[in-house]
Each structure stands twice: as C-alpha cells, then as structure tokens.
Amino acid sequence: MTQSAQRIIWIDLLRGLAILLMIPANITPHLELPHPLYERILASLAAPLFLAVSGYMVLVTAHRHNLQYYLKRGGIVLLMGVLVDVGIWRIYPFFTADVLYTIGIALPFLYLLRKSSLSTLAIMLLILFAASPLLVSAYGYQAYPVEPKLADGFPASIIPAFRQWFIDGWFPLTPWLGFAVLGGILRRLHAPEDPAWQRQGTIIVAATTLIVIGIGLMIHPLLPSSVPWTDIFNREGYSELIYPPVPGYLVAASGAVFILFIAFSKLTAHGFRPLQWLGKHALFVYIFHQILTEYLLDPVAHLAGAGEKLTEPQYWLATAIIILICVASAYYLERLQRRYQPRVLFVKVFLGS
Template sequence: MTEIHSTRLEGLDLARFIAFVGMVIINFKIAMGADDGAGILSLLTIAIEGRAAATFVTLAGIGLGLAALRSEYSQTVIVTLKRAVFLFVIGLLNSLIFDADILHYYALYFLFGVMMLTTKSRWLLASIVLLNVVFVAMVLAFDYDLGWNWDDYSYTDLWTPAGFIRNLFFNGWHPVIPWLGFLLFGIALSRISLSQASTQNRLILFGAVAFVSAEFVGTNLTNILFSIHPELAVFATTAPVPPMPLYMIAGLGVASFIVGFCLRFASLFSRIGIMRIVTPAGRQTLTLYIAHILIGMGVLEGLGMLGEQNLSTAVMAALLFCLIATVYALLWSRYFKRGPIEAIMRKVAG
C-alpha cells in the first residue's frame, strides 16, 4: 500500500514537471515575440499553449482535494486561505515584470475552490459547465477586447480598479471565469481511485477523446460559423484567448491525459531512473516558475532577446532553462526538503 501511494505521488510530480516545461516554452515564446510560423514545432507549441497551464491548475486542484482528504477540513481551509494570500501578493509583484503571471489568478482559484471542497463531485462538474455558460454570456454582453493592446499583448488599464477586476475575472490571461473549472476538475479527480491502473487508463482515454473531439469540432464549426459571420467564429475557437467552451474541453482533456499517463507509467519511469531526475523539479514548481521569469527572462533581456525572435530560438531557450532548472532542483533536493519559495510559503502560511 505504501509503494502504491508513493508511486501515485511521484506520478503527480512528473505531471507537474511536464506542465511546468510546457508553461516555460509558451511564456518564453510570448516574451521573445516569436511568431507561430509553420511546421511541426509550430503545431507543438499551438497544441500546448494554454493546455500546460490548464494542467498545472488541475494538478493544484488534485493537491487541494488530497489535502482535504488527509487533514481536518477547518485546518485545510485555514492553510489554503493563507497560501492564497501569499500567492496573490507574490503574483502581483510578479505581474510588474511579466503581465501573463498566473499566480495571482491561482489565489482566487484557491479561494473559491476551498469553499467548494465539501461539494459533491456531480455539482463540481455542473459548476464547470455553468462557468463556461456564464463566460459565453459575458462575451456576448461585454467588450472582450477592452483593455487589451493586441499588438504587444499589453493590458492598458491593468492597475486601475475596474481594469484589474475585469482582467482577473473576465478577459485576462487566465480569468477566474471559466478557469476556476480546471481547479474544480482537479478536486473531483482527487476523489477517485487514482492509484488504480483501470482509473489511470480511463483518464488517458477520456483525455485523448476529449482533446481530439474538441479540436475536430472546433475546426469544422469555425468554418461554418465564419461563413455565417466572421465574428461568430470566435465561439468555436480552441485557443486559450478567449477561453471558450471548446478550449476548456481540450484543456480538461490534456490535463486528464497527462495525469493518467504520468500515474500509469510512474513505476516504469522510476525503474529507468527518470523519476529520480525530474521529481525534485516537480516538487519545486513554484520556485522554478518565479525563476523562469526573474532569472530566465532576465538573462534573455540582458542578451537583447526579448522580442522579434524566431520560434525555434524561443523553444531552445526554454528547454535550456528547464534543463538547468532540473539540475538545480536535483542538487538542491540533496540538502533541503523543499524549494526556497515553497519553504517560505510553508513558514508563512503553513
């Protein structure tokens, strides 16, 4: 029983590592002003754009749900609220450097998520549907482009009260509506038998079917809606901006597939030595996320590589950073149980 539990946790750490690598690739691509271009590399980055972050949020939901199962409910609520405040503060500081920060959104996901920890799974899934319906209604009722300068992806009134709330809940990079749905999905997943191979296989199958179906429907529906009126095509997009329902389905599919795959093959990866290398990085993703902005993008800025770079350069820079980050995490883990930021959060918020 102990071995199964350990493998399960290692599988989730591997999933966090994969999601982190995907996020670094996309964020470096944005920061370096790399165009999508053409070819396999372009298709790969388009496929992971928004999906890696969605997987990251889903994993946070799984972690929150598992914490609730292991601890007293009141204690889980108190610790989660403290950590939400911590993430909100460092996320806002991070936003001063990188507009596409996800941490301050995370704080709100946790705030609302912890309120729904005792909600039955069927109502969590119903809430995911409702979030998508509300978002579509908001797009119809309000101007989604308000605040955005799409030429350089800057948000002109982010630091005004109205702009900040609009960005946080509606038209930011990872708006609470509907992105909270990924966290709720993770909470629901935490309640099923994740350690069983049959469950892992179903997650893999569901994830693959959901992703492929969303992309297939999106491609065909886009053409139909565009022929009716060009502006209607946005409602069939699977791109993360704006996060329409088909994007959410694709994101949930990728998250499900990665979680199931990593849990299913954690033992195999452990036997061939992969887990020993990547698990420390998977347990320090908060530290590494901040490092890829402060250090990674800082180095790129010093080298004059922020803007007008090609896609291959951006991807190579991201992979090089991830390699260095993995080596760092491996060395750090020999002396310390937690990463630097994780240790600070633990001390401050429990």
C-alpha cells in the same frame, strides 16, 4: 510520516510536465512570427494542468487540514503573484489575473467544495466554463489586457481589474477556476495511491471524444463567442490558443487533462528525476524562469548576435538552456532540503517543501 512519504510522485511529475510546457510558452514573445502550431498547442496545456493538479491535491489533503490552512497557502501564492507583477513586470498588481492569482483563490475554493459529490462538482465546472463565453459574448474580449505601469503613477480607474478577473485577463476566474474543479472531479474518480481508476476505459473513451469534439468546435465554431482557432489572439507575443479560451478549447483541454492524469498516475520517478524536481519546486521555478527570461535572455541574445526576434532554432536553444538552468536550480534545492527543512510557511510554500 517523512516528507518523501507524504508526496505523491506522479503528481510531482505531472506538475513538472506543466512547468516543462510553460517555460517555452513564456519565451514565445521572443520568437519570430508566425509561431508553429505544435508549439501553440503544447503551450496551451500548461495552465490547465497546473490548475487541475492544484484542485486534485486540495481534495487529497482536505481531510488533514482546515480552511485556515488553505487560506494561508492561497494567500502566499497570491503574494507571489504580486511580487511577480511588481518585481518582474513592474506593473500594478491584481489587474491582469495572472495564473498565480487564480491558483491562490482556487485553493480555499476547492476546500469549500471538499464534500461535494461528483455531480455537484460537474455542475460547478459547467457553470464556470459556460460563464466565460457568455460574458465574452455580452461584453467583448480585449486583445490586450490593461497593465498599468508603476512608472506611470496610480491608474485613473481600477474598473479594468474587475473586468479582467472575469472576462479578459490572462487567466480570469471564468473559466480557469473550472480547471481546478476538474482536478477535484479527477480526485473523486481516483485515489492517488491506487493505480486503478474508476471506469478507466470509459474515462479514456470519453476524454478522447472530448478532444475530438473540442478540436472540431475550434475548426468550425458553433457556440457563443466561438471563433476559428486561426482568429485567436496572439497576445503580446504569447500565442497559446487561449486568448480567448473558446468553448472548443475548454472541451479539448479537459479531455487532454483526463488523459494525462491517467497516463502519469502509472509512472514512477525512475528515469524522470529532473521532471520530479521541477514539479516539486514548481512555484520557485515559475518565478525563477521569468526572471531569467526578462533580464537575461535579451542581453545574451544580443551578445550572441541574434536579431530582435529569435529564429525557431535559436528559440529552442534558448529554451533548452533556461530549462537546464531551472533543472539544476531545482536539483540544488532538492539537495539543500535534505539538510535543511524550512520552518517559515512562506519559505516552505515558495520552495516546495
């Protein structure tokens, strides 16, 4: 079977959408406050989509592979997280629970759940989601994660790392591993090559209900550790509505993921090639755009006469330029891979072969 035949086009498109949402989200620290609400909402969908797609694809491919396969691939994604922490942010790795760490753990974790029933996966999802607000209620939530700088020497304690992996890192296992399990649930409801979903109408109604309930809980919090959406932290300039991921957000985001999966499962690549390129080479683009943002955006903005923080038009111009650079780079990789297929697993995972 050829590489193109093995890929599921609409999954690449959905992953590409996650990238498209993530790039402006990661540029928001350069945007003057307050950040517009529409941007905060859109940015909050990127991580759930990434994790749900990861979980979905593990259950799609699990019958062809063993645990070692997912341990290797998960390990490479973890290594990429280390390289981002050390190489780009110049901090000690494994402290902040970056999304790459969570995805790296999600791959073998979902493989272990490959034979689980729909009800078992739903129970696991509820446990992971419920654990987050309960832990936050018991131990509190730090507004800013501990990020020990390499230049400051080895940190005096590694205890904050354990806390941040489960409570208040960027993407702690509780609740974010739950979105990978949500991807597994979606796989149980749908075969990727089949345009029809089991009980599609029921799913759409239920998902819409989840979104409405979730929004209601964010406006009028009733559950443990809930706070109004207006009190959710702006964390080091990142303004997604996930710091902390309150119950209302988890409910609404789950409904949105269901809707997006159903909508995208009916798409083809026609007219969406740039999105497909971004999705196919998502790991490369994830790292590449952070390099552009960290090392190129500020110098260019200063040369252009921009202030310390970008205005909203300047922000969207910078975002559009970085997206275009990423699309062009992904297109170049696409053309390159038509002539050369990497054989080294590390390169294959990084480039999206």
